[in-house]
Amino acid sequence: AQSVAQPEDQVNVAEGNPLTVKCTYSVSGNPYLFWYVQYPNRGLQFLLKYITGDNLVKGSYGFEAEFNKSQTSFHLKKPSALVSDSALYFCAIGNYGQNFVFGPGTRLSVLP
Amino acid sequence: KAGVTQTPRYLIKTRGQQVTLSCSPISGHRSVSWYQQTPGQGLQFLFEYFSETQRNKGNFPGRFSGRQFSNSRSEMNVSTLELGDSALYLCASSLARTGGTQAEAFFGQGTRLTVV
Numbered sequence: 001a002q003s004v005a006q007p008e009d010q011v012n013v014a015e016g017n018p019l020t021v022k023c024t025y026s027v028s029g030n031p032y033l034f035w036y037v038q039y040p041n042r043g044l045q046f047l048l049k050y051i052t053g054d055n056l057v058k059g060s061y062g063f064e065a066e067f068n069k070s071q072t073s074f075h076l077k078k079p080s081a082l083v084s085d086s087a088l089y090f091c092a093i094g095n096y097g098q099n100f101v102f103g104p105g106t107r108l109s110v111l112p
Numbered sequence: 113k114a115g116v117t118q119t120p121r122y123l124i125k126t127r128g129q130q131v132t133l134s135c136s137p138i139s140g141h142r143s144v145s146w147y148q149q150t151p152g153q154g155l156q157f158l159f160e161y162f163s164e165t166q167r168n169k170g171n172f173p174g175r176f177s178g179r180q181f182s183n184s185r186s187e188m189n190v191s192t193l194e195l196g197d198s199a200l201y202l203c204a205s206s207l208a209r210t211g212g213t214q215a216e217a218f219f220g221q222g223t224r225l226t227v228v
Contacts, residue, residue: 032214043116048133051214068127074177090155094214098168099145100204 002027002093006101010108013081021076021106030104032094033074034063038088038105042089050074061085081106113141116220118203124226130191133223137184137205144186145217146178149200158201161186193227200224 003026013019025031032051034043048059055067065076074091086109092100117136121222123130137144148157161180178188184205190197204217 004192036217036219041204043118043221044204044217046218049216062141066114082159095168096214098143098162099157099159099213100155100217101157104154 002095002101004091004093004101006089006091006103006106009055010107010109012111013110015083015110016080018082019078019085019110021089021091023074023076024076025091025093026070027093031074032096033065033067034091034092034094034100035059035063035076035091036092036102038090039087047078047089048077049094057103065069077084081108083110083112086110113206116203118201118220118223120223121221122224122226124228125193126228127193127195128188129193129224131164131193132189133185133201133203133225135186135188135203135205135220137186137203138218139216141205141207142184144180144184145204146186146188146208147202147204149202150170150198155202157165158188173184192223195227198225198227 005024023032035047038044047063048057050057050067058064063078088105090105091103119134125208142189143162145160148156159178160168175191195199200222203220205216206217
């Protein structure tokens, strides 16, 4: 069975500092991995995805993620955090176009 | 290009009633999925439709049902509402999987259902 873990419920970072939101996964076969962000009272917004190819994936709003097959991880990163990045972040596995399995989410707070 | 539209945005229902939620996907998207989001359970997959056919279903009781119309619009229905059905219900649309890749999904703003 597919599963996604996000080991941190909450991540706090100062504005201007680099941020990392962690994600590990379990899946048989090649994974399709995604990051989504949710702002209060909103739906989820797509940030980036890894399907195949380069292990470093660049996405929207300056975010990037590194796929590490040996560690089964797909951590989200940004070199310099903004207060406006404060939101709920979800890592997900794609299930061949039919649905996503989401992690529990990590709340990111960027402090001014 | 218009995004995914969900109506209504907010609903308050009484236990035992039924409710129908609507979702209009992005033009050209034939896959529509539904998710339930609660603080305790997180995001849970309900079902996915493609070209009016349910392709996949999550682990929810039969009180939860859905359908998709020929124009790709989708509805989900919850009958005999329970307090625990209070949640944000999210609809997502995407292009069908082609060429061995997985397309990203685009989510609506959700319908906040409160059961009292």
